[in-house]
Amino acid sequence: MVSIRSIASHPSSLSPNDLPWKIVHREDRCTLCGKCAAVCPVNTLKLTYMRKRMPKIVLNSTERGSSYKTFVGIRQNTDVGRRCIGCGSCSMVCPNEAIGPVHNASDRYRFQATAGGGAITRGGRRNEPGASLLDRIIFNRISMLTDPALDAGRHEFTYNTLLGRVLPPEEYVRRKLSGEWIPPVREIFPFVIGSMSFGALSPNMWLGLLQGVAYCNEVLGIPVVMATGEGGCPPWVLKSPFLKYIILQIASGYFGWDEIIRAIPEMQCDPAAIEIKYGQGAKPGDGGLLMWFKVSKLIARLRGVPEGVDLPSPPVHQTLYSIEESVMKMIQSMSMAWNFKVPVYPKISGSTSAKSVLNNLVRNPYASALMIDGIDGGTGAAYDISLNATGHPIASNVRDCYLDLCKQGKQNEIPIFAAGGVGKNGNVVQNALALIMLGASGVHMGKFIMQSAAGCLGSEQNRCNVCNIGVCPKGITSQNPKIYRRLDPDDVAQRVVETFQSIATEVKKVMAPLGRSQSLPIGMSDALGIADKDAADRLSIRYVC
Amino acid sequence: MCRLAMKTASKPFSPFSVLEGMEAMQEGYDGSGLGLLLRGLDFTDYKYQAGDPILSGIAHTPEALHRLNNIMESKGFELNYDHEFEVTRSMIEAKDRHKYLLRAYKKPAAWDSLSEDEVGRELMLTRLELRKNGEENGGDLTAFSLWPDVAMIKEVGWPLEIGQAFGLNNDRIKSRVCFAQGRQNTNYGINLYACHPFFIEGVATMTNGENTAFVPIKDWLSGKGFPGYMGYQSDSEVFAHILHYVTKQLKLPLQAYKHVITPLANKELAAHPQGDFLRGLRDVCRRLIIDGPNAVIGSLPDETTMVVMDAKKLRPAMVGGKPGEWAVASEMCGVDALIPDRDRSKDFQPMRQHTIIIPPDRQELEIWSQFDQLPLIQAA
Structure with a gap:
């Protein structure tokens, strides 16, 4: 059967919730300085323009029913190679404590990290938490x-x-x-x-x-x-x-x-x-x-x-x-x-x-x-x-x-x-x-x-x-x-x-x-x-x- | 903490006098046991022949005594003298003591062709065989020493009472060297073999203290494959074995013992005339470095006696006496009790660097400092 290609879900697609580290961003504190995106070692952060609809009740029929607001926010890249690694550099440079990674123990990333056929590699440590x-x-x-x-x-x-x-x-x-x-x-x-x-x-x-x-x-x-x-x-x-x-x-x-x-x-x-x-x-x-x-x-x-x-x-x-x-x-x-x-x-x-x-x-x-x-x-x-x-x-x-x-x-x-x-x-x-x-x-x-x-x-x-x-x-x-x-x-x-x-x-x-x-x-x-x-x-x- | 008393004199004296010295220091021990080592023996009812081995131990049952006799006979030992202690049984806590052994044997004729060292090795192996035999039979036979001119007594209880129970105040036995220690054990279970002094091939030590480096030292000595390096019911037994190792296996002078058990620090070695040799010695004997507070008193086959301290001088010991007789005790009151008529101004309290050696002629103390040149072999 031919798949419906317009649907944005394929075997390897991941959402921020599927990643081992998820970025939490507080727009109310963000000054849009961009330091977090600049410092991120894996370029997982991007400052991007986003638009949201502002519904309102309209009494006057000459006006449209909704208006839109454009804002600048943080997006987290979900590509395997550019996933958040949890280093926290963003929170270290943020002047307003507006951003930081949070560990996600139920990630699905581990099942998809073999994209391209390579086995997973990393530097560092064994990753065995708890008392040794x-x-x-x-x-x-x-x-x-x-x-x-x-x-x-x-x-x-x-x-x-x-x-x-x-x-x-x-x-x-x-x-x-x-x-x-x-x-x-x-x-x-x-x-x-x-x-x-x-x-x-x-x-x-x-x-x-x-x-x-x-x-x-x-x-x-x-x-x-x-x-x-x-x-x-x-x-x-x-x-x-x-x-x-x-x-x-x-x-x-x-x-x-x-x-x-x-x-x-x-x-x-x-x-x-x-x-x-x-x-x-x-x-x-x-x-x-x-x-x-x-x-x-x-x-x-x-x-x-x-x-x-x-x-x-x-x-x-x-x-x-x-x-x-x-x-x-x-x-x-x-x-x-x-x-x-x-x-x-x-x-x-x-x-x-x-x-x-x-x-x-x-x-x-x-x-x-x-x-x-x-x-x-x-x-x-x-x-x-x-x-x-x-x-x-x-x-x-x-x-x-x-x-x-x-x-x-x-x-x-x-x-x-x-x-x-x-x-x-x-x-x-x-x-x-x-x-x-x-x-x-x-x-x-x-x-x-x-x-x-x-x-x-x-x-x-x-x-x-x-x-x-x-x-x-x-x-x-x-x-x-x-x-x-x-x-x-x-x-x-x-x-x-x-x-x-x-x-x-x-x-x-x-x-x-x-x-x-x-x-x-x-x-x-x-x-x-x-x-x-x-x-x-x-x-x-x-x-x- | 326990207490030590040692007296060495040119003229034989009663071991009971040393127990009285112990009694003077009675606040310092718990009365859990007594160990005595007598060297240079003199019996009122027997003319001891120099060189004849003397067996010290306990046969706890008649069967054990029978087996002992069989073993000694089968090896060719001939019983020359069997000292019968006048024991007051009611004063002794333990009830399983059939016979306290203090017997002089004539060496097997087959050993006549052996060198002195070989005879010593055979005597040690015989002692170990007796010990093993006892251990295989529920611990009914205990062998403390088998060596010429040496007797050992070990028993559980208050030191002076044990002396009285054994009738040591009747002057039937005297000796030129007497070691007494007043405690059973520091860290491990009460066991006759755990009682000081410890003996191996003519070398004996007793200690006041705790050897916190015991396990690594024991592991190393056990790995040497030397049959006598065994037992270790007490953390202090290794002091005797190290003294044996240094003097008999490495054949280094007595003073090297101090450098092995408590080596000097780097900066001290840098200023020492034999620093290079001693630093190497420290490295190769690193597993024999003792630790914790200890005063070690040692006795060698030629009736030399010695005292050394731990590296921080954390335990007391006092030496005093006069030409012909010297005493070492944990406290000055002990020395007073042992040799009251001495010049007290010449008493000496060894410090961390000292080895006190009382040579067999007993004319004067040799106070040797670890910072001094070793009377060594050309090596260094």
């Missing part, structure tokens, strides 16, 4: 019996961690006596700014982070390090004394490594470490993906590619057959490049096979750590299905790996770093210390630092999440100077510093009542409790209620 498992773990081994309470404000606390291969004590004493090589070990703050590439992040964001990290190290004495992600590192940083605060990542696309290798002779100091990325919690099985929107002239130069092309890294390191081979080749090559003075470690997606990888590393004298990125990890660009449903939660993954190391007596030798959802609801210290007491030596955090230091608008309700297309309303993940100039690096640096100061204070506020001040409580699982019997059993911690 890590949010539900509490610290309950309070020293009440014999312990004079430690004073978080006045006592000295040691809470740094080690990144690097730590020898068994017998072997250390033997090597030290005979003058043999001792693997490099870095003492770092256990909260690491996770891998976000120069390319994923805007130059201003990157600069702000680095400034903040340098201040934490050089003024506050908090040895914070940050990881680059795949995509290299600006040459001026490579040749600067700040390189020691940076973990350089090499991933399957090897982007930026031409610059890095060439800069080695001119480096003033060694990098903090080298991270070899094999997998990412947010998108296991995928390599990095920098969409063409973000491949600016600067990024193209750093990465050694043409401008404006998609940069999908392959899922695997093409030269490698297996993790065993990788352990042999890449870790050793990277170690050799810096004369065995820089820790080199792999980063993998959270996985049931993490223990196998770990056991490989245990047998390799050059492997310095293992970084496991859980399913709640963030990303600059990924398929929804990868973000939402592919990967392994970090808590049990870390716990299994740690207990496996304990059985072998190797838990001090290969530090496990954990990532994936640390601080996703703001409870960064609670989440991190839970992971540390489950056995992690430290955590990496990406989304949290973007939210805390730069005001990233993302939320677990699929708010914003357009890091992939370079229109970040805050200028955090854009390569468009018109956008990223909104972000002042000095402001970001200030917030980085404030964030780490508050983290350090909160760490002490947890450690003090537990009676711990001399070392980071790695593996102190007797301090943990959760009101969930199954989770408690799975993690071998105490069930409390």
Whole structure:
């Protein structure tokens, strides 16, 4: 049967009520300044002329029965590509609080977002609202019996961690006596700014982070390090004394490594470490993906590619057959490049096979750590299905790996770093210390630092999440100077510093009542409790209620 | 909080005098138990042969005693002396104590070809076998120590009363070193094995405090695969095992113990003559860093005794004495009770950086600061 084409309803047609975010506009407050429409990163808003009929009772037959009024109002675009993303930029610029997005939990958009045949993609996060498992773990081994309470404000606390291969004590004493090589070990703050590439992040964001990290190290004495992600590192940083605060990542696309290798002779100091990325919690099985929107002239130069092309890294390191081979080749090559003075470690997606990888590393004298990125990890660009449903939660993954190391007596030798959802609801210290007491030596955090230091608008309700297309309303993940100039690096640096100061204070506020001040409580699982019997059993911690 | 008392003297003395020292500090403990370690033994009714291993423990039933005898005989031990305590049963809370064991054996002849270390290992394994046998039989056999010249007594109750119940005031046993601790346990259930002092291959410690880093330390020691690193009914047992690990496995000098359990901070290490070595040592022994308030008193096979503090000096300990006899107690009144006729102006309260070592000759205290050069191996 031939359809009636004049009807404005087809399978993919959506109304504002069908979208995940609906714009509420109050005409009585609107001044028609147009700032909202100008700032909207996805051009969902349009100021448009509209006409409405003004019926009235007419007594005089010479007049018409109705009159019309023309007005200027806001229309919300319902195209999939230009739907409201809920970022709230409109409400931020509105002088009269006349406009803002409202979340719509019963949207139909999700069924229609595959228009054109592509699977849904986004940047950002997993979108799982509510308290995470890590949010539900509490610290309950309070020293009440014999312990004079430690004073978080006045006592000295040691809470740094080690990144690097730590020898068994017998072997250390033997090597030290005979003058043999001792693997490099870095003492770092256990909260690491996770891998976000120069390319994923805007130059201003990157600069702000680095400034903040340098201040934490050089003024506050908090040895914070940050990881680059795949995509290299600006040459001026490579040749600067700040390189020691940076973990350089090499991933399957090897982007930026031409610059890095060439800069080695001119480096003033060694990098903090080298991270070899094999997998990412947010998108296991995928390599990095920098969409063409973000491949600016600067990024193209750093990465050694043409401008404006998609940069999908392959899922695997093409030269490698297996993790065993990788352990042999890449870790050793990277170690050799810096004369065995820089820790080199792999980063993998959270996985049931993490223990196998770990056991490989245990047998390799050059492997310095293992970084496991859980399913709640963030990303600059990924398929929804990868973000939402592919990967392994970090808590049990870390716990299994740690207990496996304990059985072998190797838990001090290969530090496990954990990532994936640390601080996703703001409870960064609670989440991190839970992971540390489950056995992690430290955590990496990406989304949290973007939210805390730069005001990233993302939320677990699929708010914003357009890091992939370079229109970040805050200028955090854009390569468009018109956008990223909104972000002042000095402001970001200030917030980085404030964030780490508050983290350090909160760490002490947890450690003090537990009676711990001399070392980071790695593996102190007797301090943990959760009101969930199954989770408690799975993690071998105490069930409390 | 519990209380500690330790006395070491060139001339053997009665352990009861140490219990009197404990009594002086009676406000500081709950009377839930007593642990005694005697080293350098002197029996009025037996001439002890140096080197003969002495078994300390409890056979809770006649069957357990029978099994014990079988095990020891099958291994080739020959019973030389079986000390019969004059026990007043009515003064002891526990009712399942068939026989308190304090027996001197002659080593199996088959061990004659073994080195001293190997003999020590065999003695430890024998003790663990006895312990395991008891645990497999409903806990009817408890073995505290099996080592030359060392006796241990552990029982639930008020320390002085236990001493009286055991007849320790009759001077039938004396020793040159005596450790006493007056509490059963801090964090975990009441269990004879949880009572201080703790013993492993000739090394013993007792502690006043709470080791809040217990679980990670226990996990690490358990993973070493060394058979003696087990038990852990008390959070303080790891102090003995760490002392054993540092001195016997790493073969570092006694002073390194302090650097392992309470390492210096970075800025302090930067100014230390062996800072580079010690920083590395801190990293590799990171899982052995203790935490919480602790005063640790240790005893080594050569009758050296020592005292160290936690890194914040959150627990008390006082050292006093004179050439030939020294005492350590949690409180000054304890030292007063143990050695009243000393020069009190020379009493010393160790601070966070100190390791007090009383060498076997007992002529003077060695007050060693963590900031000082280690008497180390060329390494550093």
